[in-house]
Amino acid sequence: MIRAVFAAAFSMLVASPLWAAVDIQEVTSPGGIEAWLVEENSIPFVALEIRFLGGASLDPDGKRGVTNLMTGLIEEGAGDIDARAFAAARDGLAASFDFDVYDDALSVSARFLNENRDEAIALLREALVNPRFDQDAVERVRGQVLSGIRNDVTDPNEIASRAFDAMAYGNHPYGSSKDGTLESVTALTRDDVVAANKAVLARDRVFVGATGDISAEELGQLLDTLLGDLPETGAPLPSRVDLQLTGGITLIPFDTPQSVAMFGHSGIARDDPDFFVAFVANEIFGGSGRQSRLSDEVREKRGLTYGVGSYLVNYENADMLLGQVASANDRMAEAIDVIKDEWAKIATEGVTAKELDEAKTYLTGAYPLRFDGNGPIARIMVGMQTLGLTPDYITSRNERVNAVTLEDIRRVAKLWYRPEDLRFVVVGQPEGLEAID
Amino acid sequence: MRRILAALLPGLMIFAGPLRAAEVVTFTLDNGMEVLVLEDHRAPVVVQTVWYRVGAADEPEGKSGIAHYLEHLMFKATDELESGEFSNTVARNGGSDNAFTSYDYTAYFQRIASDRLELMMQMEASRVDGLQLVEADIASERDVVIEERNQRTENDAGALFAEQRSAAQYLNHPYGIPIIGWKHEAEALALDDAVSFYKQHYGPNNAILIVAGDVVPDEVRALAEKYYGVIPPNPNIKTRNRVAEPPQLAERRLKYEDARVGQPYVIRTYLAPERDPGAQQEAAALTLLAEVLGGSGTTSVLAEKLQFDDAKAIYASAFYSGMSLDVTTFGLVMIPVEGVTLAEAESALDNSVAEFIEEGVDSEDLDRIKLQLRASEIYALDNINSLARTYGAALTSGLTVQDVDDWLGILEAVTEEDIIAAAKRVFDKRRSVTGWVMPEGTEEVMQ
Numbered sequence: 032m033i034r035a036v037f038a039a040a041f042s043m044l045v046a047s048p049l050w051a052a053v054d055i056q057e058v059t060s061p062g063g064i065e066a067w068l069v070e071e072n073s074i075p076f077v078a079l080e081i082r083f084l085g086g087a088s089l090d091p092d093g094k095r096g097v098t099n100l101m102t103g104l105i106e107e108g109a110g111d112i113d114a115r116a117f118a119a120a121r122d123g124l125a126a127s128f129d130f131d132v133y134d135d136a137l138s139v140s141a142r143f144l145n146e147n148r149d150e151a152i153a154l155l156r157e158a159l160v161n162p163r164f165d166q167d168a169v170e171r172v173r174g175q176v177l178s179g180i181r182n183d184v185t186d187p188n189e190i191a192s193r194a195f196d197a198m199a200y201g202n203h204p205y206g207s208s209k210d211g212t213l214e215s216v217t218a219l220t221r222d223d224v225v226a227a228n229k230a231v232l233a234r235d236r237v238f239v240g241a242t243g244d245i246s247a248e249e250l251g252q253l254l255d256t257l258l259g260d261l262p263e264t265g266a267p268l269p270s271r272v273d274l275q276l277t278g279g280i281t282l283i284p285f286d287t288p289q290s291v292a293m294f295g296h297s298g299i300a301r302d303d304p305d306f307f308v309a310f311v312a313n314e315i316f317g318g319s320g321r322q323s324r325l326s327d328e329v330r331e332k333r334g335l336t337y338g339v340g341s342y343l344v345n346y347e348n349a350d351m352l353l354g355q356v357a358s359a360n361d362r363m364a365e366a367i368d369v370i371k372d373e374w375a376k377i378a379t380e381g382v383t384a385k386e387l388d389e390a391k392t393y394l395t396g397a398y399p400l401r402f403d404g405n406g407p408i409a410r411i412m413v414g415m416q417t418l419g420l421t422p423d424y425i426t427s428r429n430e431r432v433n434a435v436t437l438e439d440i441r442r443v444a445k446l447w448y449r450p451e452d453l454r455f456v457v458v459g460q461p462e463g464l465e466a467i468d
Numbered sequence: 469m470r471r472i473l474a475a476l477l478p479g480l481m482i483f484a485g486p487l488r489a490a491e492v493v494t495f496t497l498d499n500g501m502e503v504l505v506l507e508d509h510r511a512p513v514v515v516q517t518v519w520y521r522v523g524a525a526d527e528p529e530g531k532s533g534i535a536h537y538l539e540h541l542m543f544k545a546t547d548e549l550e551s552g553e554f555s556n557t558v559a560r561n562g563g564s565d566n567a568f569t570s571y572d573y574t575a576y577f578q579r580i581a582s583d584r585l586e587l588m589m590q591m592e593a594s595r596v597d598g599l600q601l602v603e604a605d606i607a608s609e610r611d612v613v614i615e616e617r618n619q620r621t622e623n624d625a626g627a628l629f630a631e632q633r634s635a636a637q638y639l640n641h642p643y644g645i646p647i648i649g650w651k652h653e654a655e656a657l658a659l660d661d662a663v664s665f666y667k668q669h670y671g672p673n674n675a676i677l678i679v680a681g682d683v684v685p686d687e688v689r690a691l692a693e694k695y696y697g698v699i700p701p702n703p704n705i706k707t708r709n710r711v712a713e714p715p716q717l718a719e720r721r722l723k724y725e726d727a728r729v730g731q732p733y734v735i736r737t738y739l740a741p742e743r744d745p746g747a748q749q750e751a752a753a754l755t756l757l758a759e760v761l762g763g764s765g766t767t768s769v770l771a772e773k774l775q776f777d778d779a780k781a782i783y784a785s786a787f788y789s790g791m792s793l794d795v796t797t798f799g800l801v802m803i804p805v806e807g808v809t810l811a812e813a814e815s816a817l818d819n820s821v822a823e824f825i826e827e828g829v830d831s832e833d834l835d836r837i838k839l840q841l842r843a844s845e846i847y848a849l850d851n852i853n854s855l856a857r858t859y860g861a862a863l864t865s866g867l868t869v870q871d872v873d874d875w876l877g878i879l880e881a882v883t884e885e886d887i888i889a890a891a892k893r894v895f896d897k898r899r900s901v902t903g904w905v906m907p908e909g910t911e912e913v914m915q
Binding site: 071073074075076078107114115117118119122123125142144170171174175177178181182183184185186187286287288289291322330331332333334335336337338357358359389392393394395396397398399400402403404405406 | 510561562608615619622766767783832837846
């Protein structure tokens, strides 16, 4: 009975072209700043997403953590108002500005009401163009960052990812935490913060997406007000990683009942012609959206974990296939054996026709559901721009998924699932698990 | 700062979620199942959620964790579906699904293209009374639940302490028992326990269906009658009548040391009233008290007094959520700067609160907070799922749709005096638990 309805629903899968509603306009401001816009007039506010490439990877040698500290300080006083006056002004407009920094980018996510848009933009402009970096604010935010670092050094997941990153990326900025260390952050000065601000927030690396109740012309003027006075250029963007990862198992003893593991090896590049093949293959292997092979074998059949998955991770300067799992100390060895076996199995056998069909229907059906709100749409548009995609990607993306064949996956899985190169970093007290260099 | 807070206080809700924003259509099926429909036609997406009025606080003695374990088992076989078929079918249709268990409710949801709503209803209806559990399914899933507990709690010093703190806060009420279950009890849960809990509490007459998104109410009504309307009511369902707290007369003080604590902190919770149907004023005053004291990391009273004026804190805040069937808590937390002991931190925190009660609420602060409340109505329109979730949590916490719709107006009507009066009532140390959380081997002595 249920299967009959399922079949009917299945055939209608292409009948909901949500992306038809995502009508992207490419806007260039009078001052030459480019942005993508989706006009959505039903709710009187705008979501604005701004991303500066480079992010924490622009930390100068010996100043690890400075971009992160600077990001935390952007909103702590600007122009002629201090941190508290700035926050009161922002809240008094019911606007929100979020500043985040990642390995590859610094992002600004803003939302503001139509009724006071000009005031909100004027305030945000002060933060972006005229941040004060008052010494007392530097000390206060430094204290917060150091507190976070103190927490992380006793967190098994953080310990695992830091060790893995150090092994994989060595001296490249990806090889250490963007937060910095207790020592490096303690040594940072206000001058360092000012320099980082100039290095990171520049017009030659900015991408913008806007969604909401605003016209292209209004957006153009807004962009010139907001970003027009930023420096034209910033610090040179970082170089490619010289990946140093080798296969094996690294053990880091830590007194906790459940071991956590990060694992992976190098992965396929985002602009590789086979990227979509690898993407679909990984959805079947370790994806989060459906019952993946890893989840089926490690969680469902054996109850070894609450969650296991694998991910294609495409940094600007490194491409990885990564995964993670957590399992009680007396069961982690078995979980790792199962993962290794599955890694070898997909490399030699590929996937089945049923798995491929199911993954395609999931991926193509789930894609339009991502466009569910002004903020998410603005973020997706910025992500597309940083990848060098064009707006028509949205309508062609599902065709690329559907074009993947069993033979493609057999060929690509052999290249991109390499059990001999797989490195596990395990934190905990796993029983019966030996380190392999 | 959100990061630090999340690290220390997993699962904490700072603010009360979105307020009323969309029109809600409600009706009740003949078998007692309540239905809410929230329309949002901007995208062809629908979320179906079924909420049961049963949660971890309704478990039999000695069976802690059974409500949550059963939630996991609800994805196994029913009389119409094979084990795992539910989620696989959702995924094959491009949707996502999940479930969550709280003290007061258990809820199941799917998010999917709106033309698949019928299939979702058909499948969801089959597990309202058709769950078919077998021994083979349940053993490995119990291991999964234990690994979930390992991940969420055993591996996290802050989460372990939060369990101890709740256990100390509630002398009699089951809110003192962890939702995921005490480990020794969760490990021993058996097939019979799950089946009897299911038969006791699941049925259309204990469920609320909420459909939000690109749907029209008439269509939802027709489908709901077709799939859910035919399920007979469960005669075992009884009105919830939980044990109450006795008068709390003795302040409790806890010290927790764990080598995995990187950053020491002090936290205190006070027993506090929840939102009740037709009587939400006190909860509204407490909600605004938490906002005034700790809502902003920069301009709130505790931030001003402890992070700026006399920088003793890296972080200081207050938290409260009135969405609860029974008596809840109001909390204060402070992370001291290096060199400030937990004793000094606690005393600075106490002094700040005492000063605040003396000085009263700054009317500009309150105006700003109320303006943000009004704006949240506009922003909430952009996130219908979150709004649907607010209704579900409210209706399973004893409130009505009317109470949810009245909430913003009640918040708006709260005065500066109301907030101070509520503060004086709630900050009674006899009903409090104070916790010091610190790395192993810390020498400091608790008073």
